Amino acid sequence: MIKFDAVSKNYPNGTTAVDALSLELAEGGITVLVGPSGCGKTTTLRMVNRMVEPSAGTVSLRGRDIREVAAPELRRGIGYVIQHAGLFPHRTILDNVATVPLLLGWGRKKARKRAAELLELVGLPATMAKRYPYQLSGGQQQRVGVARALGADPPVLLMDEPFSAVDPIVRGELQAEFLRLQKELHKTIVFVTHDIDEAIKLGDNIAVFRTGGRLAQFDTPERLLAHPADDFVAGFVGQDRGIRRLSFVQASGLPLREGPVLPVTASVAAARALDEPWVLAVDAARRPLGWAAVAGLPVGGTLADVQLAPLGHTFSLAGDSARAALDAALLSPSRLAVGVDAEGAVAGVADAYELSAAMTETTTVTPATADTPATADAAVAPGATPGAAEAGEPAGEPGEPGEPGNRPVDGGAGAGGPRVTGPAGAKGGEGR
Numbered sequence: 001m002i003k004f005d006a007v008s009k010n011y012p013n014g015t016t017a018v019d020a021l022s023l024e025l026a027e028g029g030i031t032v033l034v035g036p037s038g039c040g041k042t043t044t045l046r047m048v049n050r051m052v053e054p055s056a057g058t059v060s061l062r063g064r065d066i067r068e069v070a071a072p073e074l075r076r077g078i079g080y081v082i083q084h085a086g087l088f089p090h091r092t093i094l095d096n097v098a099t100v101p102l103l104l105g106w107g108r109k110k111a112r113k114r115a116a117e118l119l120e121l122v123g124l125p126a127t128m129a130k131r132y133p134y135q136l137s138g139g140q141q142q143r144v145g146v147a148r149a150l151g152a153d154p155p156v157l158l159m160d161e162p163f164s165a166v167d168p169i170v171r172g173e174l175q176a177e178f179l180r181l182q183k184e185l186h187k188t189i190v191f192v193t194h195d196i197d198e199a200i201k202l203g204d205n206i207a208v209f210r211t212g213g214r215l216a217q218f219d220t221p222e223r224l225l226a227h228p229a230d231d232f233v234a235g236f237v238g239q240d241r242g243i244r245r246l247s248f249v250q251a252s253g254l255p256l257r258e259g260p261v262l263p264v265t266a267s268v269a270a271a272r273a274l275d276e277p278w279v280l281a282v283d284a285a286r287r288p289l290g291w292a293a294v295a296g297l298p299v300g301g302t303l304a305d306v307q308l309a310p311l312g313h314t315f316s317l318a319g320d321s322a323r324a325a326l327d328a329a330l331l332s333p334s335r336l337a338v339g340v341d342a343e344g345a346v347a348g349v350a351d352a353y354e355l356s357a358a359m360t361e362t363t364t365v366t367p368a369t370a371d372t373p374a375t376a377d378a379a380v381a382p383g384a385t386p387g388a389a390e391a392g393e394p395a396g397e398p399g400e401p402g403e404p405g406n407r408p409v410d411g412g413a414g415a416g417g418p419r420v421t422g423p424a425g426a427k428g429g430e431g432r
C-alpha cells in the first residue's frame, strides 16, 4: 500500500533525518513508527503526504510514485492528525471538522451534516458542535482532530503522536476508541509515537527506528517482544518483554486441573478430607466465592460458616490472556489461579509453575523467515502479500484490509490471533 524504497532525507545543515529506509506497509493495517526523539519518525510520516520531499529514493502509494501525484490531490486521500489536534481556534468544532469537505466543494449544508456524523463517530456529543476548541478538554480536542482528518473519508491516515499530550487515563480511552474506530473503518494508518507500550497496544506492525533515521526492526509486536533484532531494540522494548509477550497468548489453551473445589454447602470435614492447604468454595452455579484455609477451619459446620479469603482475581478462558492467568496465580492466597468459563463458572485451577511450564512450551514464536527478524533491508509488512501493494486498485477506494497483525489478547480490539505454536496459542480470537 505505502512503500518506501531506499528513501533518505538529508537537510542542508548536514542532518540525516532518514537513512536509506525501505519499508512496505500493508493495506488496512496500523503501522507504528516508534523510536527515540529525533530518530526521523515525523520526517518519515511527512514524506508520505509530500510535506517533506525525500533527498533520495521513492515513496509510492498503491504502486504509484507519489511525485507523480499533485500534492493537493495526494493529500485528499490522506488524513493527517497531529499532537494537540491543531484545530483552528476561531472556528467552531463543527466547522473545524467540516473544513475538508468544504475545501472539496461539498457546500456548507452537506459538509456540516458530514461533520456532525463524524463527531458522533468519534464519540463526541452533538452539544459540542457549536463550541470553540478552547472550550474542550485536551482529549476532546484530540477526538475532533481525528474527526477532521476523516473528513473526506481518506483511505490513509497519518497520525503524529496524536495522544501524547493527554493524561494516561484519557490516553487509554482514546487508544481504545481508536482501535474500535479502526475495526469499523479499516484505514491504512501510519502512527508515530515514542512510547513502546502504545506501539504494542495499537500496532499491527511496528517499525523501530534508531537515532540517525535508520530502521532497526520491522515486525509484529509479538515478534518484536520475542525476537528483538539487537540490543538496541531489546533495550527499547524493555526488560519485562517476557511477561508482556504473554499478552499475546490466549488463556483458553492453558492446562488446568480440577483442584480442591467444593460447594460452599460442603462440610468442613469434606474440605479436610481433600488433604489440601486451601479449598475453593463455589456457589450452586460453580461460581467461585473464595478460598478457605484448611488449617484455620473450625471443628464442624460447613464452608458457609467460614470466613473465606478473597480470590484476588480470576481469569476467563473465554477472552483473557496467559498474562492475566499468571497474574491471577501470583495474587491468589492459595497461589492457585482460578480459570472461569464464559458464564463465570470455575473451569479449573493451576499454579504459576504449571502455567509457566505450559507457557514456555507454547510461546515459541515461529520465525517468519528463517531465524532472522525483519530488519532494515527491504522490510515488508509481516502480514503483507508480496506484490500486493502494486496490485493496482483504483485510487481513492479503500480495499480489503490486510491481514491484521497481532494485538494483545486483553489489551485491544484486534481480530488477529497470536502467531504462536502449541495448544495455548493455537487459537486466535477476539480481544476481551
Ligand SMILES: Nc1ncnc2c1ncn2[C@@H]1O[C@H](COP(=O)(O)OP(=O)(O)OP(=O)(O)O)[C@@H](O)[C@H]1O
Pocket (backbone or CB within 6 Å): 011, 012, 013, 015, 016, 017, 035, 036, 037, 038, 039, 040, 041, 042, 043, 044, 194
Ligand atoms: N527542517 C529541518 N532542518 C534541519 N534538520 C531537521 C529539520 N527537520 C527535522 N530535522 C532533524 O531531523 C531529525 C529527525 O527529525 P524528526 O522530526 O523526524 O524526528 P522525530 O523522530 O519525529 O522526533 P520527535 O520524537 O522528537 O518528534 C532531527 O535530528 C531533527 O533535528
Ligand SMILES: [Mg+2]
Pocket (backbone or CB within 6 Å): 041, 042, 043, 160
Ligand atoms: Mg516527531
